[in-house]
Structure formats: structure tokens, C-alpha cells
Amino acid sequence: MSVEKPLGISGRIAKTFLTTEITPLLALVGLLLGLFAIFVTPREEEPQINVTFANVFIAYPGATAQEVESLVTTPSEQIVSELVGVKHVYSITYPGLSVLTVRFKVGEARNDAIVRLYNAFYSNQDRLPYNLGVMQPLIKPKGIDDVPVVSATLWSENPGLTAADLLNVAHSVEAGLQRVAGTREIKSIGGLSSVVKVNFDPARLSSYQLSLDDVRHALASANASANAGELVKNNQSVQLQVGTFLTSVDDVSSLVIGVYQGAPVYLRDVAGVQLTTNTPAQYVAFGHADKGANPAQQYPAVTLTVAKKPGENAVDVAAGVIERIEQLKGVVIPDDINISITRNYGQTAEEKAQTLIKKLIFATLSVIVLVLFALGRREAFVVGLAVVVTLAITLFASWAWGFTLNRVSLFALIFSIGILVDDAIVVVENIHRHMTMGGRTLKQAIPLAVDEVGGPTILATFTVIAALLPMAFVSGLMGPYMRPIPINASTGMLISLAVAFIFTPWLFLRLFKNAKLHAEEHQAAESQAKGPRYQALFTKILSPFLNARAGRGKRVGLLLSILLLIGVSVALVVSKDVIMKMLPFDNKSEFELVVDMPEGTSLEQTYAAMQQLAADLSVLPELKNYQLYAGTAAPINFNGLVRQYYLRSGANMGEIQVNLVHKSERSRKSHDIALEARQLIAATAKKYHANVKVVEMPPGPPVMAPLVAEIYGLDYARQQAIAAKIKTVFAQTTDVVDVDDSVEAAQAKWTLVVDRAKAAKLGVDQASIVADVQAAIAGEDSSYLHSQTRKNPLPVRLTLPASSKSDLQALQNLKIRAASGELIALSEVTSLVKAEREQAIYHKDLLPVVYVTGDAAGEADSPLYGLFEIAAALDKAELEAGNNGIEQFYTAQPANPYQWSLKWDGEWQITYETFRDMGIAYSVGLIMIYLLVVAQFRSYSVPLIIMAPIPLTIIGILPGHALLGQQFTAPSMIGMIALAGIIVRNSILLVDFIQQQVAAGKDLQQATIEAAAVRSTPIALTAIAAMMGGFFILDDPIFGGLAVSLIFGLLVSTILTLVVIPVVYYAYNYQQQVNKPN
Amino acid sequence: MKSLALVLSSLLLITGCGEQTPARQSTPMDLTGLSGVAVTSQNTEQQIELDGTVEAVNRAVVSAQTSGRVTALPFDVGDQVNAGDVIAQITSEEQQAAVNSAMAQVNEARARFAEADAQLTRIADVFKKGVVSKAEFDQVKAAQQSAEARVTSAEAALSDAKQRLQYTQVIAPYSGILVRRLVDVGATVAPGTPLLEGVSLADVRIRVNVPQNSIQAVRKYRKAQIMLADGSMLESTDLRISPSADASSHSFLTLVEIPQNASNVSLLPGSLTKVAFVTGTEQQLVIPKNAVAQRGEVSAVYVINQQQLVFRYIRLGKTMGDKVVVQSGLAENDQIASDVIQAAAIYKQSSVAAQ
DSSP: OOOOOOOOHHHHHHHHHHHOTHHHHHHHHHHHHHHHHHHHSOBOSSOOOOOOEEEEEEEOTTOOHHHHIIIIIHHHHHHHHTSTTEEEEEEEEETTEEEEEEEEOTTOOHHHHHHHHHHHHHHTGGGSOGGGSOOOOEEEEEOGGGSEEEEEEEEOSOTTSOHHHHHHHHHHHHHHHHTSTTEEEEEEEEOOOEEEEEEEOHHHHHHTTOOHHHHHHHHHHHTOOEEEEEEEETTEEEEEEEOOOOOSHHHHHTOEEEEETTEEEEHHHHEEEEEEEOOOSOEEEEEEOGGGOOTTOOEEEEEEEEEEOTTOOHHHHHHHHHHHHHHHBTTTBOTTOEEEEEEEHHHHHHHHHHHHHHHHHHHHHHHHHHHHHHTOHHHHHHHHHHHHHHHHHHHHHHHHHTOOBOHHHHHHHHHHHHHHHHHHHHHHHHHHHHHHHOSSOHHHHHHHHHHHHHHHHHHHHHHHHHHHGGGGGOOTTHHHHHTHHHHHHHHHHHHHHHHHHHHHHHHHHHHHTTOHHHHHHHHHHHHHHHHHHHHHHHHHHHGGGOTTTTTHHHHHHHHHHHHHHHHHHHHHHHTTSSOBOSSOOOOOSEEEEEEEOOTTOOHHHHHHHHHHHHHHHTTOTTEEEEEEEESSOOOOOHHHHHHTGGGOOSTTEEEEEEEEOOGGGOSSOHHHHHHHHHHHHHHHHHHTTOEEEEEEOOSSOOOSOSEEEEEEOSOHHHHHHHHHHHHHHHHHSTTEEEEEESOOOOOEEEEEEEOHHHHHHHTOOHHHHHHHHHHHHTOEEEEEEOOSSOSSOEEEEEEOOHHHHSOHHHHHTOEEEOTTSOEEEHHHHEEEEEEEOOOOEEEETTEEEEEEEEEEOTTTOOHHHHHHHHHHHHHHSEEETTEEOOEEESSSOOSSOSSOEEEEEEHHHHHHHHHHHHHHHHHHHHHHHHHHHHHHHOOSSHHHHHHTTTTHHHHHHHHHHHHHTOOBOHHHHHHHHHHHHHHHHHHHHHHHHHHHHHHTTOOHHHHHHHHHHHHHHHHHHHHHHHHHHHHTTTTOTTTHHHHHHHHHHHHHHHHHHHHHHHHHHHHHHHHHHHHTTO | OHHHHHHHHHHHHHHHHHHSOTTOOOSOOOOTTOOEEEOEEEEEEEEEEEEEEEEESSEEEEEOSSOEEEEEOOOOTTOEEOTTOEEEEEOOHHHHHHHHHHHHHHHHHHHHHHHHHHHHHHHHHHHHTTOSOHHHHHHHHHHHHHHHHHHHHHHHHHHHHHHHHHTTEEEOSSSEEEEEEOSOTTOEEOTTOEEEEEEOSSSEEEEEEEEHHHHHHHHHHOOEEEEOTTSOEEEEOOEEEOSSOOTTTOEEEEEEEOOTTOTTOOOOTTOEEEEEEEEEEEEEEEEEGGGOEEETTEEEEEEEOSSOEEEEEOEEEEEETTEEEEEESOOTTOEEESOHHHHHHHHHHHHHHHO
16 A cells, blocks of 8 residues: 555546646536526427428329329439438329428438439439429428427407408418517418409300400409609609509409490409408317316317427527517407417426426435435535536536437436436545545545546446447437437536546545544444444355355356346246337327328318317316317427328318326326327217327327338239238227228219310310319419508409309300300310229339328237237238238338238337347447456456346346336336446446455455445445436336336346355356465 | 405405406506597498490481582581581572572462452352352352462462572581581582581480399489599489390490589590499498508407407408498497507507506
8 A cells, every 4th residue: 555656547637636726617617507508508398300301292283193103203213212311212192293202311411411302303304394294393391490389379259250360360470470589480270361252154254255264364464563664754753653453352343354245244244253261271270178168169260380490499489479479469469369379399398398407406416415324414515516517517518519408318417317426426435435544634645545446437437438328329210319318428427527536536625624533533433333234244145155166056046046037027028017119108288189081071071070079079177278170280290290291281181189288287197198089089080981090299209100011012903902901900900099091082083075176176275175174163363452461462263153163064164265266165075084083102212002000009008019919910811812911021121022012110110220229239338348347357257247237137127117017118228228337337346346355365255245345335325326316207208217227227236236246256266266276 | 354354355356367368457558648439330332333435415417408519517526506506508599499489489379369369259249149150150269269279389389499498508406516527518418418417515424334233223223423534423313224135235224314413514425434333222330541450461449448448350341531441340339549559559558567
């Protein structure tokens, strides 16, 4: 001991900073940085996953689905597939339209990706002739920032206010909201826009010898006005304006569209002209259960959604938007229009951040209290301050790294608090020990004490980092979601190391300068009392397993029983006592009903079904309010973004957004409520033949559906037939719900075939027939009414009255002006062919695919079990005559799907990828730990002994999950990985001590027992500290698994380590010791 | 004890307020200085506007009634002509000769009559005396009567010749303006040849083709507003509506007469004029245009209700001068703030104060 060896790096750092004036200032700066970070860091509930994708719409009007597929879709898919960074290319080809979805790899820089995509399409623009009829591609990039952070629903109890009025108010509010800093796209969903309808009467038109073209021309040309330059008169220049615009309905109806027999023909003579609301393309309604209102009562509504700019703090934006809405009340928003905030991600993020910061504070306090009892008052103060400084700097580093304050980044800190405190504890404890030994001044002793534990502390820190850091390289959507854990925890570890070497010694010196004597006595008394007690305990426990050869049988017994315990633990998974799942459901205050009526259902029928569904839900006691969106998509959330719900617009589709009361006001979790909701709506869904899915916000990365079967083959029609069979297998499997497929219901399609020869003879061209029929049915905005106040143009729409649109007779009365000026009835040159609408064709990565989707409910609640059940059932099912089973793929698309093949996707794919990557990360971590330990102990075999307790964690983790009924999820896995690092640290300390003792000449058996006895305190302290951090996460729906892993894993493995490591080390070394004298 | 009750009741009040939606304050606002205006009801007419053509009631082409050569045309196109003015002179030689000849015939007939009358007087005395036979007397009497008839006939011929002479001087039938000269001096005309065209400006009416879908209402109300060039309106209730529609244009010819007292109106025949026919009447609520708060697409008013302002959404109709029709959102006699800017300030200040 008296030999003065040169100080190691840690000792030198401690010595340098022990007396400089800069040390406290550095700590102060660290604290301030932390405070700064807390105020500045944007808050979110979930971490933002930077996933870029784009929808490409290419229209080819009139072409069949097959033609569009071969001419447009497949070549476009090829173009897109060439791009770097594209992960998947999906497409849906409808008759006349191709919709491509290009999904880039997670983390691809958004702008680069979009530029590449545009470039690909623009450089291939010459591929198709311009007059072929294929339209320009419309590229719409989508990303996380398209998800609105706030939605406000306008509704009124006043029946006099219609959806059109609500939309007017919404439009007027939009500009006010856009002034709030940080807002991005602001949209209004629902409401009815106004339109001037010119409902022409084909019979009257023909009686005046007029064609639709005359009307169209009159409307368009009457609305021309321009600045014609300036006149100079009396030395003044006068602006000259030619023509005035159409500004009122009377202007339109009094338009003269022709002269017949000397009398002018007014537009009102041949058409009904009125300012009216547009034919509804969607219905939006609102129902609520506030203050005893009847939740089944529905009011017309308009929903305003506000997205935020990238990098803005959702909390600030949301607060700003809500404040602005308050300001606009009474100035723009009339008093009888209510505004309900139906989404506020700012508030949820703030709440989450507040609770987690609170938890972080409590976790820190509890660890300090632990230290207080274990070590003493002043030590607790030193450790506490060190931890606070560490956390402050870590928060700053987290901000600098670009993380937001969210559930994952804060959980990373809470869960690592136990580990962070450890460096401080070890250092403090060792200084303490040196203080009791006496003989030196505190100033001399501290660098020595720090140096002594420096090596193992650095090693231990790096083993934890080695275990965690590979997780940062997990790919896929889950990677960025989980990334804050390895990064923040690793940064925290490094910072805690630095703080332990720089700040802790300084603080210790300050505090204990005058308290040396007292501490000495206290410590001496303590070590006197403690030593023998643990010594006896461990002698009693360990001795039977040591005793050289005599203990061999017992050792084998120990080994076997441990192996048995591991086996039993693993068996819990097989017996479904521990359910494997990607991520458990969160307790969110919202869920959605996604309604799909059979294709071809009218909007009104869809709305009626949805109203009934909403009424069914109104009995839920936890219901706060709901919004019903028929024919359009609800404001999307992250899940809807990935599932592309925003593309859902059509008469047969709808969504009901259900908002529940705050989770503090209800006892049931949202998942249980969603399960009940599924029961409530079942009858109505069946009655209306509606496919209704109850969609909860997935806690982590969303997928198309929890269960997805992709069916490949060489014939699309037969793929669909097989899909139908597979769908029935899905439906027959217990606990598989919300089964659906991508096959559309049969819809009627009528084709008005133009007899070209006849048309040519009569001098009518097909283009004008197409234009006229299109105007008659779809309506044609021939002109616009001008107004001073409108935000959106008011179209003058030429169309047939709605009542006669179903009547083809009226349509065929329509006359078309031939080249000769004569009017020819449409019926003369066209004939009607009735057929069925073509099916949309789905592609995934260039292969035609049919999807069958489902969700899991019931006891297992994990789609993986349903998947394997279905997979087994499919092997037996007769999918095609005389052909049982189908080739099933689990990890990748079939390379050559010449026979019917099925690829499982959905949550399975993401689970597989995540666990695969985490498994790899775990292995890499283990290898790195091994390398680190080899470097430290200079042996190839000792590290193996040190790493032996890693499998022991399983004995804690799996039964722990079974005991608490928790599912084994990705966070559980993270906990398990982190445990490897923590546990190894314990073994290092034990083995290090044994080696020291043996080197000091002690008997191996004695040294082993003593090591266990002496090291048990710091090991237990570390373990309890880490477990305490875990306790605060235990109640979180998502990270509960991590806490369970941490608490039970640490508990069991710590206890076992204290027995197993000494025993194994002894077993390995006693031979050598016995052999040596020989 | 008393103070405790006060505290308790104020607590109750506070909690009661908290449950209300913040948009409505139950506390009265300070409305000093805010002037109100009542919503009034007004009977307004619904109209349909159509284009009509002004036509003159008197418009004629004057033709020659006799033949001859035109010797003089005293008036030219655009000249004001009074009724009775000679507007064309045709050569009168032939006609004059015919008059002279007729005159001679008359004289001759008169002479013969005088002779026959004298003969009758003579024979009558003789017959009384029974000197001549009855037959001879009758013969003389018949000759006298015949001579008398010949006089009448000759006189008629003279009158006719005189009239023909008068035809050589073409007289204006009514006062008006000469609009067309169809012959020039020296031209030879025959009866029926058009000479000049004139039109009377004093008496015009408007000819409108009313489409069949409006004819019922037009018939019912029989009231039209004629829009004059200076923007003013002239009301007419004298409508002549054709009982049947024109089969090809499916419109009813309607003549709108100009009221008698409006002779100073300058409606020129042939010009297009807009005519608004009344097709219905309705009671409408009107408010001053200034009392409407137009905020983007929102039109609203501040209703003063029991010392409170309520910001109410309204739907507007047509603008009529400085008033505007309210289609929905207000009731008659509602008091609304006349200055919306001031009202907004009071509304926001008191809602801030309430918070």
C-alpha cells in the first residue's frame, strides 16, 4: 500500500479538478444547461419517427385497370425502384388512375428523398407521348409533420346553422390560426361548400335549338373582364377596365344564351339557377356527453386541423392555437357556434413530459434516500448533487443530439438513474473507505481512492454502454423509436463517469473538510458491525458448494437446478403464460372506428350506418365526444399516416373518431374500452353489411394491420379467389377480428358506347359527347361567381338536376351540336352497355398482391399467436380444388411466386425485424463486453465466468412477466439487454476482489467467501438503486415490460450472482490451485 | 356567520361560473356609448328583369292616294311635323281640270233642272184646268225629277273631283317626327306608293317577351318597373298580355304602356329597355349595411340583449341601398349594435374582464 505507483487517468483527473476553482463553475454551467434544455426541448408524447413517403397519382382517364397497370403503374414502379433509399413501393391501380406509394427507408433525409423522386419522374417524362391521355404525375410527399397536432370541431345546437355556415366560419378562422407561430397546414374537414347550380333541362334546351355547348360558352364568355390599359384625358390618365364579372345569381340566370325566333333565350328559361350547397361528398357530425347531453344526439360539424412545422414544440403551437381560438370568439366565431378541442397533442405531450419529469425527480430522490440510509447524510448529499448534475448535462446532450422530451427519452433517463448513481456511489464509498483507513489528509487520499476504483468503474461503465449502444443501430421504424434509450443512457453513463471523477471528489472534499473525525468514527463503527454479519451469512451459504472436490456434487446440483430454472422460465413462453408481443397497447384517450361499406354503397347509406354505430357507442360511460366522418378521412394520426387513411375518401368509407375522458377520470384502460366497443357495434355492423374495424393508436410504429397476409401468384383473379378462402380461415380462427381483404365488392358499371361510324356521318365528335355527358353527370364548373369576401371560389356548375341523374332517358335526350350546326340527340349515336366495374389491382414491390388483414383481440391479444394458428390451419385448408395448403413465407417476399404463395406481414414483420435486430445488438453487445473484460483481466476464460450470470437474468425476467401478467415486449427485451451490462459489472467487482485477495496471499475458498461478503453491499446497493428507478416505470403501459425485466431480472440475478460467480470461479480455479503445489 | 354565508355563496357562484362555457358571460357588459338600431321589417317585391323594346303607338308610313308627280316635300328626316301640316305636294293639274269639268257639269244640270221645273209649273196649271191629259202631266213631272237627280249626281262628281285635288296635298295625320323619306321631289307616284314615314314620340309603349315560367306571376301582379337610362324607375300597371304564347319562342307578348303623366320621359322607339315585372311580394327583415360585421366569410351582428352583446351569425340577402336583407339569424325588433368595431371592442374587453 505504501508503494507510490503512478496515478491512473481517473486519479489524475480527480487530482487536477480537486482544487481548481473551475470545478464548481463547471457543475453550475451543467445545471444551467440542464434547466435550459428542459425549457427549450420540444415535447412530444411519442418520439418522432422520420419516415418519408410519397403518394404519386397518375391519372389516365377512361383506361381500364389492366391498361393502366401495364402502361402506367408497372413502368412507374420500375422508375421508383431505381431510387436509392426506397424501401417499398406499393401501388393500387384503379380504372383510370394509378396510385403509387413510395416508402423510403426510415431516417432517409426527407428533402433528398423527395428531390430524387421528382427527378426520377421528370427525367422520364418523355417516356409516354404527351397526347396519349396519361396525365402528369402528381407527387404528394407525406411525413410525420402532416399529422395535425390540434383539431377543433365546430358545431352548433342551433338547427338554423347548416354545415355550409359552419364551413364559412371555419374558413374565416383558418387565417387567424395560421398567424400562430409554428403552424403548418390548416385544413377544414366537412361542411358544405356553396355552389351556383345550373340545372339544365335537356328537353328545353333542345326545344330552343340550343346545345350544352352554347350554355357553356355563354357562361364562360360572360365572365371575362380585364384591364385594358390607360386613357389620357385632360392631362390625367384614366384606367380602363373592360367588362364586369358575374357577381350574383341573378346575373347568371339573366344571361342570354341565344336568340330563338327573335326572342332572347335566358339561362333561366332552360335551366334552374340557384345558389345552393354542393351535393354532399361527405358528412361530418359531432356528438358529446358533456354535462348530461345525450351522446346519441348528433350535430353537423366541421373539423379544423392544425399541423405544426418540423422542429416546433407541439405544446407551444397547441397552446397558441387554443388561445387564438379564444381570441376569435366574438370577433369571427359567433356565439352560437361551439368549438370543441377534439385533439390536443400539445396537452398530451405536456402531460406526459410533466409526469415523467416528476417521476425522474422522485426516482432521483428515492435513490438519494437509499444512499442516505446506506452511507450517510453527507454522502447522500454528494451523490444526490452528482446525479442532478449528471441528469442536467444528459438532458442538455439529449437536446443537442436532437431528441425531444418524450416518453422514450425520459424513460431512458429514469431507467438508467440506478446506473447513473452507481459511479458516484462507488467513488464516494471508496473515498469513504480511504478516509477510515486514515494516515493521509483528505486531499491526498481522494485521488488515490478515485484511482483505485477508477479502472473497474470505467470498465463497468463501458460494459453497460457496450450492452446498450448496439441497440442504436436497430433498423426499421422501431429503430428511431427506441434510439433515445441507448443514446441517452450511454451519454448519461459517460457523463456520470466524468462527474464522478471531476465533481464528486471536489464536493466530497468541500463537505468533509471539517468532518473528518466524525466520519472516521462513524465508518469504523459501521465496518466493525457489518463485516462479520455478512461474513457468517456467506460462509454458511457458499461453503457447501466450495470444499474442493467434496463440493463437486453439490456444484453440479447447483448447475443443474439453475439450468432447470432457466428451462422452466423459457417454458412459460411456450405455455403462453408469458405472451410475446411487439408493444403493448397504450392507455390513450382515443380510438377510431374505420368503417368500410361494400363498394358501391351510397354516401347517405354509409352515413346512416355510421350514425347508428355512433349511437351504439354512446352507451360507453367513458365517452367524452365523437366525430363522425362519412365519405372522408378523419384528421390523421401517426397510425393513419402510415396506413394512408388520408386517402380514404369515397361514398362507402367513413371513420368515427372516439375521444374518451381523461385517463385520470376513468378506471378502464382504453384497450378494454375498445374491446367493449367492438362488442357494442357488432350487431349494427352486421345489419348494414359494414366492415368496421376498431383501431387503437399503436404505441409504437404502425403497420397496415396487425395481421397481414399477402397472397402472390401468377393470376390475379385466382389470387383473389384464394384470398377469399384465406379470409374465411382468418374469420374462423378464434380471437382474430376485424378481418378484411383488398378485394372489392361487385359494382355496376355502365358504358355509353359511341357509335363512331354513325357519329362521324352525323358530324359529331366523341370528345364533345364525353364532355357533355361528363358535365351532365359529374357537373362542370363552367364559370365562377366573383365575390369580395369569399376565401374559396364560388363555382357556377353546369349539371343535370340530381333527381334526373339516375334516369338515363333524360340524359339521352341531351343534344349535341354537329359540325353542320344541327342538333343530334345523344341516343342516336350512343348505346348503353351494362357491365361490372373492374377490380383495383394492388402491387407490392412490383408483384401483384392481394391482401387479407385482421386484428387480434381476446385473451392472447397478440397477433403473433393468431398468425401461427392461421398458418397451421392454412396447411390443412383446401384453398384450391385438390390442392391443400399454400407456400408460406415469413421474412421476405417470395423470390419467384410461380405457385400460390403467402407472405406474412404486418406486426409480424416489424416484430421479426425488431427482435432480429435487437438479438444481433444483444450479441454484438456481449462480444464487446467480452472484449472489454479480456482487456481488463488479460485472460480468455475469466471473462466467460464473469459473463456467466447473463443467462440467469432469464430466471427473473420471464417469471416476473408471468407474475405481473405483463407481455414480453420489445421494451422487456431492452431491459434484458441493459441487464447484461449491469450484471457483468457485479461479476467484475466480485472477480476483481477475489483476484486481489488471492494475489494478497489468501486462501481461494476464504477469498471467495470474503469477496461475496464484502462486495455484497455495493452490489446490492447498485441493484436496489436500479430497481428503484424501475419501480417508477412499472405502471407505464408501454415501458412496464422494461421495468419488470429490470426489477425481477436484477433481483434474481443479483442474488444468484452472489452465489454462482464465487462458486463458478472457485470451481474453475481450485483445480489449478490444487495442481499448483504438485 | 353572515360573512361565512357570503363566502360560501360566492364560492358556489365561482364554481357555477366555472362550469359554463367561457363564450357566454352572465355578467352584464358595460354598453355605455354603444348605440343600437332595431331590425325592421319591410315589404319588398320580388322581380324578374327582362329586356323589352320600346315601340311607338303611332307610327305610320304615309302613301300617295292619288297619282301624279311629287312637286314639293317641305319636311326632311328628323323634322318635327305638326298635325295638319302639308308634308308633300303632288301635281294637281289633272285633278284641277276634273274639278272644272265637274263644275261645268253641275251648272249644266242645274240649267236643265231649271228648265224642267219651269215646264212642270206651266203644265200643272193647265192640268188643273184639265187641259192636258194626265199622261202628259206625268211625263213632264218625271222629266223634272230626273233633272233634279242629275244635279245631285253632278254635285257629287264635283265633290269627288275636289277631294282628288286635295289628295295632291299630303297632310300630317298626327304630330311627330319624320323618320323616313321614301320618294324624292319629281318622282311619279300612284295611289299606294309610300311617301314618308313618321312617328309620334308622345305615345310609346314597351314590348316584352315574357317567358312562360313567369307569366302567371306577371298576370297576377300586373305591375312593371321600367328602368330608365338615368337609372330611375318608372312604374306601370297598364299591361296588355297576349292570351297565348308564341308557339316557337314559348313566350308571351306583353305590352307595357307608359303612364299618361310621364310624358317627359325620353324613351325612344326601337331602343332596348329593361323592365322588371313584379312576381311576388314578401316581408323581409332589413338592417343597415354598416351594422354587419363581415369577417372573412362570416357575416354577423352584435345583438344587444339585456345588457349583453351576443355575436350572432346571420345570412344576408340582397343589398338595397344602404340596407341589407337578413335571411336568417335575426328577428324583428332585435336591437343590434350600429357600430361593429366599437361593439367588438366592448365584447372582447368584457370577456377578458370576466376571465
